[in-house]
Amino acid sequence: MVHPTVIPRLCAGRRPVPYTERETVSAREADRWDRLCAELGFDGSATASPWHADVQEKEDEDLVQEELKGMGEHGLIIMRAREEVVEILQGQNRCAAWFEQAESDAVKKFRSLHYSIDETGPQYTWKIQGADGGWHYQQPYVASSMEGASTGSTITINGRGAFFQLRSGMRIVPRGGGPGGLSTSQLLHLDVYVGGTLRAQVVALLHEFSHVAGLLPADGGSLIGRELSTQNTQIVLRHCGAQVEAAGKHKSLFLHSGAGASPRGKQ
């Protein structure tokens, strides 16, 4: 899967401003935009400016951070979870060692990954009755990525899944097509972590990065894939559970950071 680099509108919609006219545009504003656009590799002006040479030397990881800053509140939430994962991967721990098996520079590769938010992704938890009469729950997907993807590939996060949301609406589908309908909202979770919490977000990013690193089998799509996805999360937690538990403990920034205990169940 190849995703184009995200260019913020402020660069794409901007016309080149001749150097001499810049003072009238609001010198500070133009300067800020130029820096940002230059960091993102957008050549908005044919005029070579003195600062461009410096900022273009910045590494790709800063570029991703700038992208996230341009993505509003959701971008900032991803940014914080991403920083937690970077800290985990930089540490001397079991989780980092697991990734290092597959990626010689796991931190660098993780930091190269871009993010996109699926704003119109699935939003309901489906409660479906199987042929045996038992009920199966399917939560909206949390995130997706490409198996064994290259540096600079993209993790897509469902804007309505457990990465950002605590709850979802529930749709009921009885066997044989009897009266179904919409039920009260359902708590979303990723393994034992409640949706929208920093730990759930860290688990989601570690899970996706495990796919990128080729450490987990592909689990997209089908019902079997969903079960495999649950198992894959458990594999991630076997290696990274202690680091996930520690996530955010040294900071008290997050509203829901105390949450974590919820009944285990299918995703």
Ligand SMILES: [Zn+2]
């Ligand atoms: Zn997966």
